[in-house]
Amino acid sequence: MIFQLRIIPLLPLLGAAYLILFGRHHGRRTVQGIACTAVGAAFVVAAHALWVGLSVNPNGLTDRVGTWFSSGDLQVDLALRMDALSGLVCLVVTFVGALIHIYSTGYMAHDKDTARFFAYLNLFCGAMLLLVLGDSLPVMFIGWEGVGLCSYLLIGFWYGETANASAGKKAFITNRVGDLGFLIGMFLLFRATGTLDIPGIVDTARAGSPALTAGSWWGQPVAFWAALFLFLGAAGKSAQIPLYIWLPDAMAGPTPVSALIHAATMVTAGVYMVARLGALYLLAPTAMAIVAGIGALTALFAAVIAFGQNDFKKVLAYSTISQLGFMFVGVGTGNFAGGVFHLFTHAFFKAGLFLCAGSVMHAMAGSGDITRMGGLARKMPWTTWVFRVCWLAICGVPLFSGFFSKDAIIAGAFATEVFGPRLHWVGPAVAAALMAAALGTAFYMSRLYYLVFTGECRADAHTREHLHESPVTMVGPLVVLGLGAVFAGIVGLPLVFSRAHGDRIGHWLATGVGPVLEVPYYVEWRVMIASTAIALAGIGLAWPFFGGGVREPARRFASALPHLVAAVRGKFFVDEIYGWLVVRPLRGLSRVFFLVVDRILIDKLLIGGWTVLADSAGRTLRLVQVGDVQRYLAIFAVGLAALVYVMARPAAPAEVRVRIDGRSAMVDLGAAADRLEYGFDFDGDGLEDRIGDGSSAQWLYAHAGHYQVRVRITDPRWNTSRTLTRTVDIP
């Protein structure tokens, strides 16, 4: 092994560290060069490791850097692993990452904070690679949190505007909810399997170990709960219901960020994680059904919301949420290769779409309002062509990449057997939902295309004059991604086309995610015909409404159903509902805590209480300080008298020795002092049994038992006395 895997994430991480520390001392060109080189080199190393390394060792390469921490039974290695699955995603991340770095050199050419931007972008790539390559859940979690951090930093990159900063916070906080799920899932897995290494967990799950299949709460196996909580984490990161709300707001960040983080790579981390732990999910059909169901629901729901959005990037954001739903249906139906295949093709066409959006907004002076666009095809030919192929790809027009990956998922959902007899209906149900979502996708994407690129330009004269094609640093990556959007599907041709060359990606991924899901040919054919019809129908249907601008039927539809249109425009008011259900109660609770705990308990009682105590003690004690010397003297005299009285008491003897001899007890106080009187009560009846000036006395008990002996010493001159007690056991 020539290369070590650790080099792959280390390169961008080092780039980020250097740029953060010294970036501002360098010119724009140097900064861009360092950042692009770091990611480009990571791509080269990753490609080398994948091509050369995996051909030598098809089961995967592992790079153990060392023990990270160990505690009791838990040992976590800082280890990286590249198998077919992580290698593929790693390649996508570095390839798309490098392209978007290059694109950013053009897009961010006028921003004064170049070093910070590229440092964050490099940091993101490093964290994402750590997430992908991490061989244990904790290492993966570090990457997971790292990409979340970069997402936050880059959404709020233009922090001068409050809206951007709040969008960053919203993304971060929403993801915290999911991260909690990830952590709980991790704990459950550790408790059940005793390891956090992904291969260890996967092997335990493949073996169907009773540690994971044993029933737990509500009669569900442990695997179900672990899978469900991990899926909560995935839903946070990958913007699924109920945690999708952060992604549309994340569009506040610069467009390359939206393309890289919020379309191509980070948001697919949840899909990747479910695929990585696929064996675990297969043990819990109910969890699989939930994953697939949520995916289908999200795909449909987000597609509907996308109808009503008028911001270029918002449409694409909802489209991303919808496509992520497709991927979750893929992994949720046991069709892990299908889900990852869609992840792969989506990375190309969605990144391409976003970069086209960036290119358009670059030309439109930063505005993304599609109602003010139109007719851009003539002004921006390259951008338009790339957008066209990406649009056809996402719509699922045959021979474009999206067609194959989307079909693989839908056909897989029809054919899957993972749900078992009781939940068998889930597969066809989610497949039907996805078909509806695909129709929606074709419709809203066509609406976007028609409104932006066809018809007459609706922008004001000033903007119209400045319309221009973007520089070559931006168009270059666009074209590469466009080619990817067309041809990426080749790796996953359906088996019906060629038994020998079909579904290469599935066979290739089989070492990582398990055997290929076999789809009967008749299902495959029907799905292909149906989705071709759906794609063309969506594209065709959108023309009468939006071809060349908003047309009469669209206006009539809006005025006929104003409430529906308002609900879609308002994103079904989910943000507002969450505001009522979660944010307001939380704020109320915080207010209660602030007023009761902070203001009253801490400020008034714990802090104020002591001051009041000290103050009132001072006020009380000052009454003693009357300033009258004679009163002081009187108190002094009383105190002196008391002291004399106390000092005059007879001294306590050094020890009270008790000797027991049979029933006889002898109490001895040591040497007797002069003129003192001693009284002894042996049987604890309160009456003294021996009185005199002797310091010792003897007593014969009649019965065995437990007695209390009391000795009184009195000085008759002062009439002061001292009493000592002891207990004795008489056998």
Place this chain on the structure above:
Amino acid sequence: MPTYAYILVSLALFFVGCAGVLLRRNVLIVLMSVELQLAAGTLALLAFSRALGDQKGHVFAFFVMALAAAEAAVGLAIVVSVFRTRRTASLDEVNALKG
């Protein structure tokens, strides 16, 4: 005379002095009462010295006289100083250190 007679006189003197110190308000009277207490102590020392035939008591009596003279000098100096600044010799009105 028996020793207890001297002791009784000493006690009487001491309590008269105590009463004066604690009850009178005029600083000069208080100082004089302190002298009475010292005199009571001296008398007790002398009485015991005579009863026990030990000369140490006499020595202490001289010590006490010297001490009383010094104390009277310092005390009167303070009284004069206080009178100069506050125009009073009454303890009721000298209470600047009141809490």
